[in-house]
Amino acid sequence: MPVTFWLVQALNGxxxxxxxxxxxxxxxxxxxxxxxxxxxxxxxxxxGGYFGLAVIQRTGSFVxxxxxxxxxxxxxxxxxxxxxxxxxxxEELPQALVTFGFLFIFSDLATVIWGGDPxxxxxxxxxxxxxxxxxxxxxxxxxxxxxxxxxxALLLWWLQDGTRIGAMVRASVDxxxxxxxMGIDVSxxxxxxxxxxxxxxxxxxxxxxxxxxxxxxADFEILLLGFVVVIIGxxxxxxxxxxxxxxxxxxxxxxxxxxxELALFTIFAPMALILAIRPSGLFGRE
Amino acid sequence: xxxxxxxxxxxxxxxxxxxxxxxxxxxxxxxxxxxxSTYDLGIVVQMMIFSLFAMSLDLLVGFTGMPSxxxxxxFGIAAYTAGLLALKLGWGVWFAMPAALIASALTAVLFGFLxxxxxxxYFLMITLALSQVAWGIxxxxxxxxxGDDGMPNIPRPSLxxxxxxxxxxxxxxxxxxxxxxxTLLLVRIVASPFGYALRGIRESETRMRALGYxxxxxxxxxxxxAAVLAGLAGCLYVYYxxxxxxxxxxxxxxxxxxxxxxxxxxxTLIGPAIGASLIVVLENLISAYTERWxxxxxxxxxxxxxxxxxxxMGFIRxxxxxxxxx
Numbered sequence: 001m002p003v004t005f006w007l008v009q010a011l012n013g014x015x016x017x018x019x020x021x022x023x024x025x026x027x028x029x030x031x032x033x034x035x036x037x038x039x040x041x042x043x044x045x046x047x048g049g050y051f052g053l054a055v056i057q058r059t060g061s062f063v064x065x066x067x068x069x070x071x072x073x074x075x076x077x078x079x080x081x082x083x084x085x086x087x088x089x090x091e092e093l094p095q096a097l098v099t100f101g102f103l104f105i106f107s108d109l110a111t112v113i114w115g116g117d118p119x120x121x122x123x124x125x126x127x128x129x130x131x132x133x134x135x136x137x138x139x140x141x142x143x144x145x146x147x148x149x150x151x152x153a154l155l156l157w158w159l160q161d162g163t164r165i166g167a168m169v170r171a172s173v174d175x176x177x178x179x180x181x182m183g184i185d186v187s188x189x190x191x192x193x194x195x196x197x198x199x200x201x202x203x204x205x206x207x208x209x210x211x212x213x214x215x216x217x218a219d220f221e222i223l224l225l226g227f228v229v230v231i232i233g234x235x236x237x238x239x240x241x242x243x244x245x246x247x248x249x250x251x252x253x254x255x256x257x258x259x260x261e262l263a264l265f266t267i268f269a270p271m272a273l274i275l276a277i278r279p280s281g282l283f284g285r286e
Numbered sequence: 287x288x289x290x291x292x293x294x295x296x297x298x299x300x301x302x303x304x305x306x307x308x309x310x311x312x313x314x315x316x317x318x319x320x321x322x323s324t325y326d327l328g329i330v331v332q333m334m335i336f337s338l339f340a341m342s343l344d345l346l347v348g349f350t351g352m353p354s355x356x357x358x359x360x361f362g363i364a365a366y367t368a369g370l371l372a373l374k375l376g377w378g379v380w381f382a383m384p385a386a387l388i389a390s391a392l393t394a395v396l397f398g399f400l401x402x403x404x405x406x407x408y409f410l411m412i413t414l415a416l417s418q419v420a421w422g423i424x425x426x427x428x429x430x431x432x433g434d435d436g437m438p439n440i441p442r443p444s445l446x447x448x449x450x451x452x453x454x455x456x457x458x459x460x461x462x463x464x465x466x467x468x469t470l471l472l473v474r475i476v477a478s479p480f481g482y483a484l485r486g487i488r489e490s491e492t493r494m495r496a497l498g499y500x501x502x503x504x505x506x507x508x509x510x511x512a513a514v515l516a517g518l519a520g521c522l523y524v525y526y527x528x529x530x531x532x533x534x535x536x537x538x539x540x541x542x543x544x545x546x547x548x549x550x551x552x553x554t555l556i557g558p559a560i561g562a563s564l565i566v567v568l569e570n571l572i573s574a575y576t577e578r579w580x581x582x583x584x585x586x587x588x589x590x591x592x593x594x595x596x597x598x599m600g601f602i603r604x605x606x607x608x609x610x611x612x
C-alpha cells in the first residue's frame with residue numbers, strides 16, 4: 001500500500017480523534033468535578049449537529065451556525081443540571097437514569113423533527129477544496145479540524161492552569177468542602193462546568209457535521225467512543241482526553257479499513273489491555 | 287442505600303403471610319392459560335421472562351452494589367447461541383439451552399476479569415462498553431448472525447418427539463417452570479451466607495476484606511451467576527419470540543432492565559419482578575397508541591429517578607416503617 005494511503009488514513013483518524021477529544025473533554029471535566037457520568041453527552045453532540053444544520057440552512061453562515069448551536073446546547077445543559085442532576089448529587093444510579101432518560105427523549109425527538117435520513121453539513125466556504133502536494137490530495141476542512149482541535153486543547157489548558165476560574169475548578173475537584181469553605185461558589189461552578197461541557201460536545205457535533213454527517217444513532221455511537229476515550233485516558237484528565245481521543249480516532253479509522261466486520265474489536269482490545277494494566281486509565285488518578 | 291441488619295430478621299407474621307399467599311398465587315399462575323386470551327397470555331410470558339432478567343441484574347445492582355449497564359449482553363448472547371444452534375445445527379432445547387447458558391457464563395468470566403477491576407461509574411462505563419462489543423459482533427458478523435436483520439424462524443422447542451411446545455399453553459408452562467426454577471435459585475442465593483456476604487460487600491468492601499472475605503471472588507461469582515440467569519431469560523425469550531436481532535443486546539435493553547430493577551426497588555427480589563411486569567405492560571399499552579415509546583420511557587426514567595429513586599418496594603417499606611414507629 002502506498003505511503004499516501006497511510007497518510008490519508010492517519011489524518012482521517014486524527015481529525016476524527018479531535019472530535020472525540022471535544023466530546024471526551026466535557027465528559028471528563030463534568031465527571032471530575034461533579035462525579036456525574038453524563039449519558040446525555042451523546043445527545044449534546046447530536047443536537048449540536050442538528051441545530052447547526054438548521055441554522056446554516058437559514059442563514060448560510062457557518063460561524064453563526066456554530067455559535068448558535070453551541071450556546072443553545074449549553075443552555076439545555078444548564079437546565080438539566082439546575083433542575084434535575086442537582087437534586088441527585090452523588091447518587092450514581094438515579095443520575096444514570098436521568099441522563100439516560102434525556103438521551104432517549106432527545107434521540108426520539110431528533111427523529112421526529114429531522115427524520116431518519118443522514119444529513120451532511122456544508123463546509124464553510126473558507127475551507128472547501130483540497131490541499132494538493134504532488135499526487136497527494138487531502139480535504140482542507142479535515143486539516144482545519146485538526147488545527148482547531150489543537151487550539152481548543154491549548155485553550156482548555158490555559159483555562160485550567162492559567163486562570164482564576166480554572167484554579168477554582170481544580171480546587172473543587174481536589175476537595176469540594178474546603179473549596180466551599182474558602183468562599184468558592186461550587187454550586188455555580190457545577191452549573192458553569194456542565195454548560196461548558198455541553199458546549200464542547202455541541203461544538204464537536206457541528207464541526208464534525210461536514211465530515212461524519214448528522215444521523216440518528218450518532219448520539220449512542222459517539223457516547224460509546226467517548227466512554228472508551230475516557231476509560232483509556234482516565235476520567236478527569238485533560239491530557240488523557242486528548243491522548244485517548246487521538247488513539248481511539250486512529251484505532252477506529254484503521255479498524256474500519258482493515259477489519260470492517262469486527263471494527264469495534266480494534267478499539268476494545270487496546271482498551272481491555274490498558275484497563276488490565278492501569279484500571280483508572282493512562283492519566284487518571286487513583 | 288439503606289443499611290440492612292446484619293442478621294436475617296424476618297418477622298413471623300411475614301413468613302406466615304408468604305406461606306399462606308403462596309398456594310393461591312401458584313394456583314393462579316397455573317390456571318392463567320385457561321383464563322386469558324392468547325395475546326394476554328403472551329404478555330404474561332414476557333412479564334415472567336423479564337422478571338427473571340431483572341432479578342438477575344438485581345443480584346449485582348441491589349445486593350452487591352455493582353451498577354452494571356451491560357446486562358443485556360448475557361441475555362443476548364444466550365439468545366443468539368440458542369437461536370444459532372437451533373437454526374444451523376438443529377439442536378433441541380435440552381442441548382441448546384445448556385450450551386447457551388455456558389456461552390453466557392464464559393462471556394461473563396471474560397468480561398468479569400476486566401470489569402471487576404473497577405467500581406462505581408467506571409464499572410458502569412466498562413460494562414456498557416463491553417456489552418457494546420457483543421452488540422458490535424452481532425451487528426457486524428452478517429454471515430453468521432444476519433446483521434441487523436437478525437435471525438427469524440427460530441423454532442419453538444419441543445421437550446421430546448411427542449411433546450412439542452408449539453401450543454401456547456404448553457409453552458407458558460415451560461416458561462413458568464424455568465422462571466420458577468430461576469427465581470427459587472435466586473431466593474436461595476440471597477438467603478444464603480453467600481448472599482449476606484454480597485450485602486456486606488455492598489455496604490463496605492474494606493470491612494469485608496478485613497473480616498477475611500476474598501471480596502473479588504465473591505463479586506466474580508455473583509457476576510457470573512447473574513449472567514447465567516440473564517442467559518436463561520434470554521433463552522426463554524428467543525423461544526418465545528422465535529426471532530433474535532442485535533436489539534437484544536443493545537444498551538437500550540441494558541438500561542431498560544436497570545430501570546425495571548430501580549423502579550421496583552433494588553435490593554429486593556420481588557421489587558424487580560414488579561418493575562419488570564409494569565414496564566412490560568406499559569410498553570404493550572403505549573406501543574399500541576404511539577410509536578414514540580422511546581420518548582415515553584425516557585420520561586419514565588426521569589420520573590422514577592426524581593421521585594422514586596428507592597422504587598416501589600422502597601416506598602412501601604418507608605410507609606410501613608413510618609407506621610410501625612409510635
